[in-house]
Each structure stands twice: as structure tokens, then as C-alpha cells.
Amino acid sequence: ENLLTIADKVIIGGGMAYTFAVAEGHSVGNSLLEADKVDMAKDFIARGNGKLILPVDTVIANDFENPTDIKTVDIDAMPDGYMGLDIGPKTIELFKNELQGAHTVVWNGPMGVFEKPEFATGTIEICKAISELPEAMTVIGGGDSASAAINLGFKDKFSHISTGGGASLEYMEGKELPGIAIIQEKA
Template identity: 70%
Template sequence: MAKKTVKDLDVKGKKVIVRADLNVPHKGSEITNDNRVKAAVPTLKYLVDNGAKVILMSHLGKVKTEEDKAKNDLGIVAPRLQELLPEATVKFCPVTRGAELEEMVAALQPGEILLMQNTRYEKGESKNDPELGQYWASLGDMFVEDAFGSVHRAHASTVGIPSNLPENALGFLVEKEVTMLGRAVDEPVSPFVAILGGAKVSDKIAVIENMLDKADKVIVGGGMAYTFMKAMGHEVGNSLLEEDKIELAKTIMAKGGDKLILPVDNVVADKFANDAEVKVVDRDIPEGWMGLDIGPKSIELFKETLQGAKTVVWNGPMGVFEMPNFAKGTLAVCEAISELPDAVTVIGGGDSAAAAIQLGFEDKFSHISTGGGASLEYMEGKVLPGIAIITEA
């Protein structure tokens, strides 16, 4: 999937619309984690250094009501962006269309960045309203897609704008995501091991099936493993269970055969709390107890399965890693992957990325994806509309 990148564009003196992912967690006007702002900097710096006039767009949170608008005002990001890009002048436009926005765009000088208000202030954004996409496109000369967290959505800002601006390209962040996920999922070096965790089988059905076609081994942990255990005829106590997915789990197990690696023991608790009474049991979980992590035998089995792997893709934690007593499985998987010599190791965003960062493994992987939903859909083998629309190189 060779797409044009920002380096293929002649941006000097041009108005370049950049769709970034500035959807930061925040309390009021205080940003509690600025990783997404930092991730946007390389592309913005390149454009500023090369004399572009940058019109920067992003969504922030969900916007359904006037209260949501007040809570998710993108203006909170502008000061942090200015700190991270001292060589640029960062301005903020509090509206998403109209005379004020158009005048601020017209006044832009090379090396300046105009951050526009939250794209979701416009109802037509998530519906990819053709008029809105056309209007936003009319503000610029070129478009750069750098919001990997949003490329799986066909919105006005991700698909509508580039549909109307033939001079378009990927930014550095999305380019890296496509390259690394492509290497891991589409062109893996064998042995290829996929590790899938998280709460529900229903969230990961397509990923499990796609990975069983591509990988040498598929390890399944986390809450969704209990549906498989029930499908094998084991008792799961009060563990997370999708009764309506038991037959599907049987079908997946039949298809997977010895490719599919499931936990052989569990860390169980008498309540969903870090201070719960805890014990380790094999596959049958007693009534009144719930599985909250994989057990020591499963950790050894998963480590053994990972031995010699040259490509590893991981999506979803092995247990309730937010509670220290149930983080051991996820921590052990992190360690085992991080110690593989010469392997391409990719975390597909979301909770597994949060776990790796929280547990101190941020620099130990080839790549940690910035988009949970987008990387999951990539692993399912789906087309990502925000990337598909970008001009081929």
C-alpha cells in the first residue's frame, strides 16, 4: 500500500490542511496526557520548516450537546502545541466555519499554524457530509492525513476533504503506522505469533479469524478466554462470559486446532477488587470466584510459544492489569516479547498499549500503535477509509 507522503508535496507557501489526532484526555482545560500532541509534532515541524501555512484540524471527545461542546473545546491544546513548536506561531480559531475562520486562514503566513475548533462541533463531520467536506477543502491547497486514531472512520475531515483535494498525502505518524502494521500483519517473518486479549470475543472475532489465517500461533488471554473455556466444557464461575458466543468459540477452536493457544490456569478472586481474596486454579473456576488474570502455568506456556518468534502482534491485555494483583500475566507477556532478539514486535494500540506504557515497556517494542480502533480494523484485514482515499505514490 504505497501512498504519497508529506515529503512528496511541494508545500512552500501553500495552505496545507492537516488532520491530526489531538483527542487528548483532559480535566477541564488541563491536558492529563499530551502523547497525542507530541505525536503530531514531527509532521507539523516539517511543514513549518518548509514554509507551509498550516490549517490544523482534529476532533476532541464526543460532542452531542451544548454541554459537550463546552467540555471539549479544542482551544485547550493550542498552548501546549505552542510550547512543543516554539519555532512556529500557533493561533486558534474558535469556530469551524464562516467569516472568522476564512479571515484567519487568509491571514496565515508561511510557518504559522492555525488550529481550528473541534471538528465534531459540526453535525455533518461524522456523517461525512459532502457539503462540509467540500467547504473545509476549499480552505486549503493540500491535505495531509496524520490522525491514525481516526483513519478507520469515513468522516468529513478524514475522507471528505481529501476527496476534494487531489494533492494529498500521509503525514509521518500515519506513514509509520502503515509501514509497521504492514510489516507485521501483511508481510510477517515466520514464526509469526499473534497475542489477543481483552474482555470480549465479540470485539475480536474478525481479528482472531484473520490471525488464524496468517499467524503460526494465536495466543488468547484476557476476559474473552473464559468463553473459550466454557466452550471446552469447563466451569468459569462468575468470570466474564458471553453465553451467546460459546458456539462461535467452538467453531474457532475447531478451525484453529493446535494453532490456538489458550490459558491452562487462572488467577481467580472472590470479588472484582485488588484487595480480594486470590488463588490460582486450573481451568475449572469454582462458583463465586472470577478469573481476573492468567495463572503461572499459562505464563510459562505463552512464553514457550513466543520462543524464537520473529514477528509478534499483540492486542489486548491478559488480565485486569490496572489492578497490581492481576497485572502479572500482562507484565510477563510484555517481558517475553521485549526480550525477543531481532523480532518485529507491534502493539495494536488500546489497552495493551496503555499496559505496556504503564508497566514501563514503552521503548522495548518495535512499534506501539497510536490508534486502538484503527489498528484493530487493520488486523481484521479491513480497508481503512482515511488511508484508502490518499493518492497512490
């Protein structure tokens, strides 16, 4: 909600992307889905005025724990019995292009199940692209994004890595954080 008012672009990948895919009328098979948030996603798409950048393809598998069939499909062509576990190569290029020229980037959330090598490419490529933006202030909002950046060797290539993922999200929502408020009072 708040990001639509303050950001030039909001790139959505990872598990959240499948709720938006359903909001656009696509089937997402067994992918992560917040069914109770589909109407909210539809509203964000309608109000986004092109600010929301969504995946156009996805890496899917027939099973999370023991995948025996992994392939890439367009976001509107996911078959039943599969789940999306990473962004695809077309989406990686789309997201990289959208990041060009950015002066401030806040990243919160990996692009896929980066802990598994077969689903880590999206997170690695976007992490690398953000870390290479010339003269941009780059912030990671903690949680899995921080873990990904650190574990992938990008720790020193970001302006700031937060240790508070949930708190970072609340701050981006526009909520007052007690620790920040007290610092501002003392300043």
C-alpha cells in the first residue's frame, strides 16, 4: 500500500508473485498462494499505474522436496501439479532492465527457493544486479534477503543490510518504529 505511493517501481518476485499471477487470471498449480489476498493484489495492480513489475516466466517443479521434473514456463502457462520455485530467465532480464538507473533500491525477499541450487538463479542474478548499480543506495530489508546476500558473497556490495526483516517491512509500510522514533526525538 505505502510503496505504491512512494516508489517509482515495485518489483515482485518470490512466493508473493503467485498471488499476483492469480489476480491476473493465471493458474499457479501448487505454488505458494495467499488466496485471501487475491482481491488486494487485483486492487494493487489496478492502482499501480504500471509501477508493479511482475514475473513473465517461472521455473517450476513437480515436487518441492524431491523434484524430478524442472522446467521454465511463461507465467500464464503453469500446468496443474507443478509449483513455481524461482523466476525464469525472461523475468530476470525484465527485472534487471527495470533496475537500471535506480538511485535507491530496497530489497526484501528472495526471488525463489535460493537454498536449493536448482532454484537459486533468480535470487543470485537479482542480487548481483542490485549490487552492481552505479552510485545507488542499496538496502536489504533483513530476513531471507540478507541471508541470501551474505551466503552468496555479496555482503560488502550493499549500502546497508538490515538484521530486522519484519521491522524493515513495517518501516516501509509507513509504521512508526519505537527505536527509530526515540532516536529522532533525541536528535
